[in-house]
Amino acid sequence: MIDVERAKRLQKLLGERALRELEEYPDIDLSELTYVSGVDASYSGNEVIGVAVLLDALSLKLITYSTSRKKPQIPYIPGLLAFREAPAIISALAKLPEKPDLIVVDGHGLSHPRAFGIATHIGLVLKRASIGVAKKPLYGEVKLIDGRELIVAHGRAVGALIRHGGARLYVSIGYGVSLRSSIKLVEFMLKPGVKLPIPTHEADNISRKLSL
DNA sequence: GCGACAG
DNA sequence: ATCTTGTCGC
Numbered sequence: 001m002i003d004v005e006r007a008k009r010l011q012k013l014l015g016e017r018a019l020r021e022l023e024e025y026p027d028i029d030l031s032e033l034t035y036v037s038g039v040d041a042s043y044s045g046n047e048v049i050g051v052a053v054l055l056d057a058l059s060l061k062l063i064t065y066s067t068s069r070k071k072p073q074i075p076y077i078p079g080l081l082a083f084r085e086a087p088a089i090i091s092a093l094a095k096l097p098e099k100p101d102l103i104v105v106d107g108h109g110l111s112h113p114r115a116f117g118i119a120t121h122i123g124l125v126l127k128r129a130s131i132g133v134a135k136k137p138l139y140g141e142v143k144l145i146d147g148r149e150l151i152v153a154h155g156r157a158v159g160a161l162i163r164h165g166g167a168r169l170y171v172s173i174g175y176g177v178s179l180r181s182s183i184k185l186v187e188f189m190l191k192p193g194v195k196l197p198i199p200t201h202e203a204d205n206i207s208r209k210l211s212l
Numbered sequence: 213g214c215g216a217c218a219g
Numbered sequence: 220a221t222c223t224t225g226t227c228g229c
Contacts, residue, residue, distance in 0.1 A: 076218095084219080106218085134218050
């Protein structure tokens with residue numbers, strides 16, 4: 001079992017670092033990407049099932065996927081989701097035949113109480129660009145800026161609320177890619193009739209079947 | 213103390 | 220996340 005207070009202190013330390021480096025995160029154009037991954041987790045009995053799908057970045061077609069099962073080392077606590085799901089997800093990502101250029105995570109990135117949500121956590125551990133896409137808000141205020149609904153947290157614009165087919169998606173910077181590009185890339189990965197970006201939708205799909 | 217609270 | 224009945228609407 002993980003020490004909750006220790007985990008929060010670690011997040012605060014790494015989150016402050018992430019906020020400092022935020023300005024240096026580069027714009028990343030779709031043309032620079034070859035592979036993109038979508039990750040998700042589900043549960044079966046007392047195990048966390050991590051799923052990582054590998055897609056062609058341009059066509060968004062599924063190439064393959066991998067999974068990993070782990071015993072949760074902590075109960076679900078809002079703000080500490082990564083300590084519960086990231087181990088299985090990172091393990092699954094390591095099994096893919098190719099390293100993705102971008103990882104789309106089911107959950108928040110910098111729109112987190114200590115600026116260190118699961119998307120940022122996974123991106124930093126693997127040193128890969130990542131974006132968080134959550135179905136519900138967690139932390140930060142939505143403000144209209146330049147005609148866009150941005151998520152402001154820790155004094156900075158770290159994400160955006162994107163309305164898609166009646167639903168709302170809370171997109172936030174994960175790691176290594178600017179907010180501007182994160183929004184643009186997620187919008188590209190959204191398709192009519194599918195609630196989530198294709199990468200996480202595919203991971204969700206597979207993840208759900210494996211928990212049965 | 214009260215309410216909020218990703219998956 | 221997962222467990223679950225009925226109900227509303229195309």
